[in-house]
Amino acid sequence: MTTRYVQQRTSIFLSFLFLLFPAVLSQLSSNQTSIMVNLSKVLNFSNASWDATRDPCSWKGVTCSSGNSSVTGLFLSMFGLSNSNSLSDVCKIETLQSLDLSKNRLSLIPVDFVNDCGRIDGLKLLNISINKLAGPLPTFNGFVGLESLDLSFNFLSGNVSPQLDGLLALKSLNLSFNKFSGPLPVNVGKSLHLESLQLSTNHFQRSIPQDIANCQNLTEIDFSGNVLDGSIPSRIGNLTKLRVLILSSNNLSGEIPANISNIPTLFRFAANQNEFVGKIPSGITRYLSLFDLSFNKLRGPIPADILSQSKLRLVDLSYNHLDGSIPSSISASLLRLRLGGNKLSGSIPSSFGTLEKLTYLELDSNSLTGAIPPELGSCHSLALLNLAQNYLEGSVPSGLGNLNDLQVLKLQHNNLSGEIPSEITRLQNLSILNISWNSLTGSIPSSISNLQSLAFLNLQCNKLQGPIPATVNSMNYLLELQLGQNQLNGTIPLMPVKLQISLNLSSNLFQGSIPYTLSRLKDLEVLDLSNNNFSGEIPNSLTEMESLNQLILSNNQLSGVIPGFRPFVSLSASGNAGLRNKTATITPQESPKKGKSVAxxxxxxxxxxxxxxxxxxxxxxxxxxxxxxxxxxxxxxxxxxxxxxxxxxxxxxxxxxxxxxxxxxxxxxxxxxxxxxxxxxxxxxxxxxxxxxxxxxxxxxxxxxxxxxxxxxxxxxxxxxxxxxxxxxxxxxxxxxxxxxxxxxxxxxxxxxxxxxxxxxxxxxxxxxxxxxxxxxxxxxxxxxxxxxxxxxxxxxxxxxxxxxxxxxxxxxxxxxxxxxxxxIDPTKSTGSLSTVAGSVGYIPPGKQPFMLILICMKWL
Known part of the structure; x- marks a missing residue:
């Protein structure tokens, strides 16, 4: 009992000592402990864990070797560092293997820092990305063991190459999002071990050198967002370990090398937004999952095997000059297929109905004919279906009502006929429905109000008859309603109070008085009632529509005195013989309008x-x-x-x-x-x-x-x-x-x-x-x-x-x-074509493009 008692007292005493004097029990050498304590002072940041009385191996962002005998890593991302001149003190830690200084406010890479850290043979990782580094790239002498260098998202400029040639062990280089210029640095570290080369979004010029093929260990190449010209080197097909090849947004031209299909490891190939010509090589998607050649000048038919490869998940060939028919053999693993903006003809393959994983299908702006395959109703994962601007005929398949995940349905500018199937109104997630510019007949289904997520409804320029369903008032998220150029009649019902962008009832058969209830639409900006048979006076209550900036009443049978609208309201009321004192159209002034639309x-x-x-x-x-x-x-x-x-x-x-x-x-x-x-x-x-x-x-x-x-x-x-x-x-x-x-x-x-x-x-x-x-x-x-x-x-x-x-x-x-x-802008390129790269939403004033989301999107990066 006495021995056990002594052991317990000793254990308690040692624990007490550790709490009071943890640094004393650290396994770090006195030299490294002194360096770390001094570093906590010179780096000048506030972090409670960097307490000089505690073991530095317990400090936030510090890693040590097994047994805490030496400091091996400093991960100081988002530490608020701004004093670049103090960085050289970090290099006194001779056992350092990883140094992460990303997401700080450092403005330069001091020469002393490069010289001193270059002497640390064991340093493998150096990350100074997302800072404010500016000026030319320093020469990295030494660094014999450096494997990863990340300087992305800075403001570095000038040419790159000789400064990095001494990095013989380098495996990963990321210089993306800077201002570098000159030729591509493809001989970094003599390219013996280089695996990842990311140089996107700079000002690199000239062509991609054939020497890129000497980097035999490359698994990732990203040269996107530069001003490169010339063709893709034919020898690039020799990079047998390559997994990612991104050449987007350059001025590259010529034909796509067929031997890219010989790279067995290639997972992603993106060369969109260039000037490539010629045909798409057969077999190029043999090993690919992601394939993007959109916005080029490619011609000819789509190869029969291009969509059938088993690993394919995303294919984007939109906005080229491709012709011929859509291949019927399509991979069941496909998630997104974008073929819009080409010259494709023939019918839509019924085999699309087997694609249960497909989420995006865009075949718009082609010359497709025939009926919409009812089999599309089996694509249960579809979120977006865009078949607009073709020559499709027949009715809208009722089976589309089975697409419970569908959010966007665009069928405008075709030759569709028949009635709007009531099954469409079962799509609870639908936010955009555009079937305008067709030949649809019958009435608007009263069940249209079931589409409670709908924000944009465009049925204009059809042959629809009958009244507007009174239930439309319950569509609480509707921002825009386009029903112009039909044969609608009857009484205008109460409209959804949140209508904001536009209400277009023009060129129909409405008659009687303009409903005063329209004044409830306080957020509405455009109201078009032109080319109907409205009579009587313009309700004074319309002047209370605080956000209204365009009111179109032309070609009716209105009479009386025009009410006094706010000066910024553009009023068109010609073709109404009985109206007096017509308000002149006024261009919006610089000062913002009053009311809710400004607030x-x-x-x-x-x-x-x-x-x-x-x-x-x-x-x-x-x-x-x-x-x-x-x-x-x-x-x-x-x-x-x-x-x-x-x-x-x-x-x-x-x-x-x-x-x-x-x-x-x-x-x-x-x-x-x-x-x-x-x-x-x-x-x-x-x-x-x-x-x-x-x-x-x-x-x-x-x-x-x-x-x-x-x-x-x-x-x-x-x-x-x-x-x-x-x-x-x-x-x-x-x-x-x-x-x-x-x-x-x-x-x-x-x-x-x-x-x-x-x-x-x-x-x-x-x-x-x-x-x-x-x-x-x-x-x-x-x-x-x-x-x-x-x-x-x-x-x-x-x-x-x-x-x-x-x-x-x-x-x-x-x-x-x-x-x-x-x-x-070229009118043959709809704003749909301006919206084909994922990112923040383009902004267009209300009423100009009804199928785009007009809400403000400020993506503060």
Whole structure:
């Protein structure tokens, strides 16, 4: 008993000592303990776990060897580090194997840090991604054991290659999302061990060298989002370990190498948004799961075996020039199939009915004929079915009502006939239903109100008869209702009070008085009752519709005095002989309109900005995809080319720009050099143009050859740009001038000194945005959107709304960028084609594109 008693007392005593003096019991050498204690001071961050009286191996982010005899890893991600000069103290830990400094505010890589850490033979991992590193890449001497180097999401620039040639053990290199230029660094570390090479979203130029095939251990290549040209090296098929090959969003051309199909390990191949031509090689999907060649210039038929491979999960061949029929042999594992925007003909294969896993099927904008296969009703996982803009005939299959997961159904612009099947109204998850521009007959099913998730209903331009079901009032989530150009009659029922975007009842057979109950729609922005037989006076109560900005009453039998609508309301009332004192149409003014329509977007924007501070994204559901190819088509041939000839140079405004400040020829030379790229948004590339006078502007280059822009007379294009330049709002970025050449257009914009909100939040000024600045930015963005909501100069496309295209003149003066006039965009490319790449939702003012989700989506990255 005495021995046991002594043992218990000794154990308690030792435990007490450990609690009071844990550092004393650490197995670290006194030297490493001293280094760690000193490191906790010089790194200058507050973390309660880094307590000098405790064992450093217990500190947060510190890992030690077995037995805690030495420090092997420092994982200091999101520690708020900002003092780059103190980093060299980390390199005093000679046993360090892993160093993670990601997601901090470091602005440079000190030479001392590189020199000192380069002497640590055991260092295998170095991660300084998502910081504010700027300037050229330092030379990494030493680092004989380094296997992984991640410098992604910084602002590093200049050429890359010799600085990394000494990294002989390197297996993974990630330089994505920087500003590097010059040729691709494919000889890093002599390429003996390199497995992952990620160089996406930089300014790398020229062609992909054949030497890439020397990197025999490569498993992942990502060169997307650069300005690479030339063809895919034929020897790339020799990389027998390659699993991922991503070449998207470049200027690559030529044909797709057939030997890519010989890579047995290849899991994903994406070369979308390039200029590839020729045919799709047969057998290329032999081993693939993910296959994307969308937005190229590929021709010919789809090979018969292309969709049948057993591992296929996603295939996107949309927006090429493919013809012929859709192969009938399709893999049962397919999840998404996108073939829209081609020249495909023939019928839709009934074999689609066997695809129980298929979630997305997009065959829109082709020349498909025949009936919609009833077998599609067996695709129980479908969430999106888009067969719009074809030549499909027959009725809408009632079996589509079995697709319980369906959220988007687009059948518009076909030759469909018969009645709307009541089975469709069983789709409880449906949010978008568009069957417009067909020849449907019969009445609107009274059970339409069962679609309680529906936000967009478009049945216009059919042959529908009878009244609007009174039950439509219960559709609580409906934002837009398009019933124009039918043969509807009867009484207009109570409408869903949350209707916001548009209510279109035009070109029907309605008669009698305009219901005063329409004034209940306080959030409605567009009301179109034109081309009916309405009579009597315009109800005064319509003036109480706080958000209304367009009222169309033309060609009825209305009489009496026109009520006094708010000045920003655009009223069209021609063709009513009995009306007096018609209100003139007024272009929306710069000051935001009063009432709820301003308050709502302001509140939304402020909330979005506040959530952004906490790194929380506001996500708005959108089932329409978005795409606009980055306009960056500079020649990289290396030849000296004469400057393009100026056809026309026009000053759009005298506010903020003077003709004497502009050298149009100089501007085109600047935009020909990718080194002058100041920043990229999702859809546009902006060059910093400094004129001989010293004036600075942003210049955006548009190419006539781009798929989305109209090919036609320069004169017409210039007229549309002038309309865009007439927009006047202090929070909207509009062109100040433009210059046209034979092959391109160059748009001048006000130079935003602070860049984009993205760069301010994640760049060197990340700590400069106080709450007052954030609030001012949020309100300014909301005011810009409010102005765009009411534009009557033509549909305005806001190509994306995110922190990357909110430009800042100062920390309190935002500009909403990346807007285009719809008329400037090629009308043969619907906004569906602008929505084909996953991402934040494109924003289009209400009533302009009924099938797109119009809610504001601010994805503050």
């Amino acid at each position: 709502v977007p302001v509140v939304l924007a402020v909330v979005a900005a506040v959530l952004a501070v906490g790194a929380v994204s506001i996500i708005v559901v959108s089932l329409s995809r978005r795409f606009l190819k980055v306009n960056n088509q500079q020649s990289q041939s290396g030849e000296e080319l004469p400057p393009p000839q100026v056809i026309d140079g026009v000053l759009l405004t005298t506010n903020g720009i003077h003709r004497s400040n502009i050298d149009f020829t100089k501007t085109m030379e600047i935009a020909a050099d990718p080194l002058n790229i100041e920043l990229k948004t999702r859809f546009s590339t902006y060059y910093k143009a400094t004129m001989p006078s010293g004036a600075r502007y942003f210049v955006k280059k548009l190419n006539w050859s781009d798929k989305i822009f109209q090919l036609g007379s320069h004169h017409k294009f210039g007229q549309e740009l002038e309309d865009l330049g007439k927009l006047s709002n202090s929070n909207v970025m509009t062109p100040l001038a433009y210059v046209l050449s034979m092959d391109s257009a160059y748009l001048f914009y006000e130079y935003a000194e602070k860049g984009t909100l993205f760069y301010v939040l994640h760049g060197k000024l990340g700590n400069a945005l106080d709450w007052a600045s954030r609030y001012s930015i949020a309100v300014g963005v909301a005011q810009g959107l409010t102005f765009l909501h009411g534009c009557t100069s033509g549909p305005i496309l806001l190509l994306d709304l995110s922190s990357q295209n909110i430009f800042l003149k100062s920390l309190k003066e935002p500009l909403v960028g990346d807007i285009e006039l719809h008329k400037v």
